[in-house]
Amino acid sequence: MGMDGLPEQECLICRKHRGEGPLAGPVVWEDEYLVVTHRPVGEDGTAVLGYLFVESRRHVPCLADLTDSEAAAAGRTVRRVAQALRAELATDFVFSAIAGMSQAHFHQHVFARHAGTPAEYGWMAGDQWPGAPRGTTAAVADLCGRLRPYLGKDSAQD
Numbered sequence: 001m002g003m004d005g006l007p008e009q010e011c012l013i014c015r016k017h018r019g020e021g022p023l024a025g026p027v028v029w030e031d032e033y034l035v036v037t038h039r040p041v042g043e044d045g046t047a048v049l050g051y052l053f054v055e056s057r058r059h060v061p062c063l064a065d066l067t068d069s070e071a072a073a074a075g076r077t078v079r080r081v082a083q084a085l086r087a088e089l090a091t092d093f094v095f096s097a098i099a100g101m102s103q104a105h106f107h108q109h110v111f112a113r114h115a116g117t118p119a120e121y122g123w124m125a126g127d128q129w130p131g132a133p134r135g136t137t138a139a140v141a142d143l144c145g146r147l148r149p150y151l152g153k154d155s156a157q158d
Contacts, residue, residue, distance in 0.1 A: 017055070020030055026040070029077075034055065049143055050143070052085070056074070089114060
């Protein structure tokens with residue numbers, strides 16, 4: 001049973017980490033603490049490129065429940081994800097948010113705001129802009145491959 005009272009086998013993010021369920025998307029990188037995934041393609045066969053999730057491997061509901069080691073790994077990884085997105089995509093910004101409202105398993109959204117996104121699309125809504133770069137499964141996999149080297153860096157190289 002998870003700390004939120006939900007059996008871990010029923011948690012959508014735990015299922016995602018096993019490659020199951022509706023949230024399963026391409027894994028960009030993982031270690032003993034975290035799993036970084038790209039948003040999966042939708043019903044139209046595409047996904048907005050550069051929308052990632054940094055998730056705790058261990059089933060915990062929120063940021064306050066992470067261990068110090070998990071929290072340090074999350075901070076370091078989110079920074080590296082932001083650097084990777086900025087380097088590999090034409091971005092105006094890279095944003096991040098922790099909400100935890102829909103799934104009681106720690107996950108941090110990290111997403112590119114693509115260059116040229118009109119101001120009327122708020123900071124959390126850039127993926128709703130019809131002009132946002134979208135890609136098929138192959139394009140998402142290609143981007144994940146380009147992002148992966150930024151995340152696998154040894155901390156001594158920072």
